[in-house]
Amino acid sequence: MPTMPENMLDIFLITYNRSAYLETTLQQLKDSPFSRFRLTILDNSSTDDTPQVAERFRNCFPDYRVIRHSINIGGDANYLRAVELSGSIYTWIICDDDTYDWSAACEVIEVVERKEHDLIVVGPLQPPFMSRGRSGTMSELVGAGFLPHFALSFFPACIFRTALFDYDCIVKGFRLSAERYPNFAFINKMLQKNAIVYLPSSEVVVRNDVNESVLSPLSWYNGWLNCCLTIPERRLRFATIEQATSKRGFFKCLGFWIILERHINKEQFWREIFNIFFVMNGYQRMRFLLLTPVIIIPLPLRLMIAFRSLIYRILGVPDCKVPPVRVVDRDA
Amino acid sequence: MKTDNRSRSLTSLEIVVVTSDRPSSLDTILLQLAESVFRNAKITVCDNGSATSAEAVCLQHAASLPGLTFMRYGKHIGVEAACLHAVESITAPYGWVLPDFFEYDFTSAQEVIEAIESGSYSVLHVGSRAAIGWNGDVSCDMSECIRSNSGTYYAFTVWPSLIFRSSYFDEECLVRGYRLVNNMFSNFAFVNALVENNAKVFISRCPIVLQEKEARVADFYSCAAWVNCCQSIKDRALRQIAIDAYITGDGVSVISCFLLDGDERSKKLWVALLDIVWGLPSPKRWHILLVSLLMLLRLPMALRKAVVRYADNA
Numbered sequence: 001m002p003t004m005p006e007n008m009l010d011i012f013l014i015t016y017n018r019s020a021y022l023e024t025t026l027q028q029l030k031d032s033p034f035s036r037f038r039l040t041i042l043d044n045s046s047t048d049d050t051p052q053v054a055e056r057f058r059n060c061f062p063d064y065r066v067i068r069h070s071i072n073i074g075g076d077a078n079y080l081r082a083v084e085l086s087g088s089i090y091t092w093i094i095c096d097d098d099t100y101d102w103s104a105a106c107e108v109i110e111v112v113e114r115k116e117h118d119l120i121v122v123g124p125l126q127p128p129f130m131s132r133g134r135s136g137t138m139s140e141l142v143g144a145g146f147l148p149h150f151a152l153s154f155f156p157a158c159i160f161r162t163a164l165f166d167y168d169c170i171v172k173g174f175r176l177s178a179e180r181y182p183n184f185a186f187i188n189k190m191l192q193k194n195a196i197v198y199l200p201s202s203e204v205v206v207r208n209d210v211n212e213s214v215l216s217p218l219s220w221y222n223g224w225l226n227c228c229l230t231i232p233e234r235r236l237r238f239a240t241i242e243q244a245t246s247k248r249g250f251f252k253c254l255g256f257w258i259i260l261e262r263h264i265n266k267e268q269f270w271r272e273i274f275n276i277f278f279v280m281n282g283y284q285r286m287r288f289l290l291l292t293p294v295i296i297i298p299l300p301l302r303l304m305i306a307f308r309s310l311i312y313r314i315l316g317v318p319d320c321k322v323p324p325v326r327v328v329d330r331d332a
Numbered sequence: 333m334k335t336d337n338r339s340r341s342l343t344s345l346e347i348v349v350v351t352s353d354r355p356s357s358l359d360t361i362l363l364q365l366a367e368s369v370f371r372n373a374k375i376t377v378c379d380n381g382s383a384t385s386a387e388a389v390c391l392q393h394a395a396s397l398p399g400l401t402f403m404r405y406g407k408h409i410g411v412e413a414a415c416l417h418a419v420e421s422i423t424a425p426y427g428w429v430l431p432d433f434f435e436y437d438f439t440s441a442q443e444v445i446e447a448i449e450s451g452s453y454s455v456l457h458v459g460s461r462a463a464i465g466w467n468g469d470v471s472c473d474m475s476e477c478i479r480s481n482s483g484t485y486y487a488f489t490v491w492p493s494l495i496f497r498s499s500y501f502d503e504e505c506l507v508r509g510y511r512l513v514n515n516m517f518s519n520f521a522f523v524n525a526l527v528e529n530n531a532k533v534f535i536s537r538c539p540i541v542l543q544e545k546e547a548r549v550a551d552f553y554s555c556a557a558w559v560n561c562c563q564s565i566k567d568r569a570l571r572q573i574a575i576d577a578y579i580t581g582d583g584v585s586v587i588s589c590f591l592l593d594g595d596e597r598s599k600k601l602w603v604a605l606l607d608i609v610w611g612l613p614s615p616k617r618w619h620i621l622l623v624s625l626l627m628l629l630r631l632p633m634a635l636r637k638a639v640v641r642y643a644d645n646a
Contacts, residue, residue: 045503070420074507077413084406167381171410174513229603267563271610278602 008089008112009037009159012082015096016044016072019053022096026053030060033105034092038063042082045072076177079155080170086162089115092122094156097208104200108159111198118164118195122204123157126150126243133201137194142236149231149240152187156205164189176230179223188230217253218261222272225279238281245284255294256308263301342373344448345495346424350414351432352380358389358432366396368438369445374399378418381408412518415491416509419501425451428495436492440538443470444495447534454500454531458540459493466535474531478570482577485570486558488526489517492541500525512561516554520561528566556604563610 011034015022022041029035039061041054045068054066073081082093090112104122111120117135125132126147138148152158165186172185190197224244231237245251262269273295277285347370351358358377365371375397379386381404390402405417411431418429426448430436447456447470455474457464465481466472478484487493501522508521526533558578565571 070423071506072503073416073420074510077416077507077510080409080413084409086406167408167410170407171413174410174413174510176514178511178514226603271606274606275603278606 007038008115009034009109010086010088010091010162011037011039012042012086012091012093013039013096014042014044014075014078014082014093014155015046015050015054016075016078017046017048017050018096019046019048019050022050023053023056025094025096025098025100026057026060028100030057032100032102033109034102035061036063038065038088040064040082040085041066042078042085043068044075044078045069074177076180076182077174080173080177080182083162083165083170083173088162090120090159091162091165092156092159094205098156099206099208100204101202101206102204104202104204107200108204111200112159116196117198118161118193119152119190119197120159121151121157121197121199122159123151123154124203124205124207125199130199132199132203135196135198137196138191139194141197141199142191147236147240147243148191149184149187149228150243152190153181153183153227154205154207155183160186160190164193164195172230176227179226180220181224181227184227184230188232191231191233191236216261216264217257218272218276219265219268221254221257222275225276229279238284241280241284251287254288255291256304258291258294259299259301259304262298342370342445342448344424344451345370345426345428346374346376346422346498347428347430348418348422349375349377349430349432350380350411350418351377351382351386352408352411352414353382353384354432355382355384355386355389358386359392361430361432361436362389362393362397362400364436364438366393369441370438371397372399374401374424376401376403376418376421378414378421379404380411380414381405410513412513412516413510416506416513416518419498419506419509422498422501425498426456426495427498427501428492430492434492435542436540437538437542438540441536441540443538444534444536444540447536448495452532453534454497454529455526456495456534456536457488457493458495458536459487459490460539460541461535461537463487463490463493464535468535470535470537472533472535474526474529474533477533477535478527479573482573484577485523485527485562485565485574486578488523489520490541491519494519496522500529500531508564514557516557517561520564524564524566527570553604556607559610560607563607 011029013022013025013029029039041064043050043054043066051066051068058064058066067085069078069081079093083091108120108122111117119138130141130144130146136144142148166189169183169186169189173182176182176184221244225241228237228241231240245254258273261272265272277288280288347365349358349361362375362377365375377386377390377400379402387402387404390400394400403421405414409417411433415429415431419427441458444456444458447453453471457477461467464477464484464487466477466484468476468480478488502525505519505522505525509518512518512520525531555578559575562571562574562578565574
């Protein structure tokens with residue numbers, strides 16, 4: 001019996017305590033061609049008015065359910081719970097705070113209904129200049145310069161064939177959730193399997209980069225590097241590290257992150273520095289060693305924050321684009 | 333008047349049996365529960381994506397276990413995550429997670445029932461007293477218990493050994509727990525919370541949890557995982573006790589594991605080594621650094637084994 005198109009795709013929206021963002025996201029989904037597919041809200045036991053907001057949209061979607069966890073299980077576990085609950089051929093897990101451009105929505109739905117592809121990349125591409133509106137195997141795309149880990153680790157960036165996110169990917173996903181990238185194992189599997197990927201003519205999800213991370217930046221970077229260790233192919237591993245470190249400008253921030261880390265995470269400071277050093281390749285290590293003065297000499301944090309603000313001002317970066325500095329507990 | 337425990341309902345406790353493709357073990361556990369003082373408790377069987385029919389096994393016991401319910405996770409999510417998932421579903425004041433790969437004896441559990449019903453304990457230890465080296469009274473507090481024997485911390489991370497007050501297993505323990513799935517001791521954050529709050533503990537005289545059918549593999553990575561978990565213990569002295577207990581008490585020599593692993597080109601191995609070195613007290617740290625240096629020299633395996641024998645004897 002042929003599968004009904006509406007049962008082809010399960011959309012999960014994971015949310016926690018951001019009812020205003022959730023409302024905007026649901027409003028966008030309601031008016032989109034995706035509204036006919038099953039939508040599940042996975043509320044991570046929010047304490048704000050998320051349940052009321054979710055309830056208001058009940059009649060706006062033909063197949064709509066709200067699952068509220070009895071207790072907050074964390075964002076990464078919530079992502080993996082969505083994978084666990086999905087029963088359709090394809091799954092799309094979206095967050096509550098991104099914006100959407102539906103120009104390519106009908107094209108994406110057609111691809112879903114054809115069931116020929118393993119992955120449909122609906123998020124921004126890395127590198128951004130890659131041509132869109134085509135399909136290919138993962139190895140072809142990687143050969144053309146596509147770096148899948150950075151692009152696909154953004155949860156809503158891909159619609160995937162549910163069966164491929166199997167036990168192994170889920171278990172490894174839980175293991176990698178300590179490093180905050182629970183879908184890394186799945187991306188690795190897509191590479192090993194040489195998955196068939198479709199790149200629609202334009203991106204559907206526009207990433208919201210204004211989030212404050214609860215992790216200190218160096219811990220987050222360290223987590224990213226640890227996840228990169230799981231990439232089996234050596235060249236791709238270092239290209240992925242390099243992409244974050246150099247191409248995305250993280251190296252420019254590393255000095256400041258190191259100073260910040262020394263102040264907020266004293267116990268783990270040296271461990272993280274050594275870990276970063278270990279994971280890098282020879283060239284990256286040499287460059288990292290340039291930061292030795294800030295690693296060794298304890299510099300006053302307030303002075304460095306003022307210095308950083310001055311640099312941003314000289315570079316003409318508007319205040320709203322300057323990443324906030326928040327002193328946080330690593331395990332918060 | 334003597335109360336008949338076989339007919340008394342046990343509303344304070346919820347038991348969750350986590351099962352995955354072990355129908356005969358599940359059958360044995362349910363049979364044992366049906367003949368025990370726990371028969372009237374709410375019992376949920378969580379099927380962790382079994383290919384075999386766990387539901388059929390449950391149906392066979394439905395008549396003898398009135399509070400039995402069945403739920404199935406969408407996919408197999410691994411045992412550590414499954415245990416945490418089980419904790420989420422507990423609504424009774426006390427919860428107990430029983431993975432199906434342990435052997436149990438529920439026959440002498442009357443004192444445990446009484447302790448639960450008294451409501452005065454945060455946690456009840458129902459594993460072996462020898463594992464925690466405790467010879468004292470049934471009632472103590474966590475600091476007393478944890479300092480009495482170096483193996484206590486490790487023994488408390490064995491999931492079925494603890495019947496816990498569900499309110500204690502809060503959001504923080506759960507979120508941190510999911511992050512610790514990586515480190516194989518997903519209830520470590522909970523044990524930390526018990527220690528930090530100096531929780532009141534009941535230590536059963538007769539163990540209910542007998543032994544693990546498939547013992548945890550004590551290898552280099554599990555050693556690194558344990559040391560990694562121990563880094564979250566705030567009390568420095570306690571942290572070192574917990575680390576030492578695993579490295580010596582479990583019969584695992586870090587050095588031998590490392591030397592015999594043989595894959596010195598693996599970056600994962602070196603990162604794990606870094607975790608171990610970081611967590612160890614200073615003398616051991618230098619010892620291991622020295623051994624690592626020897627390893628970097630790519631010693632032949634026979635020579636490494638000789639070094640291990642020497643280190644063990646020393």
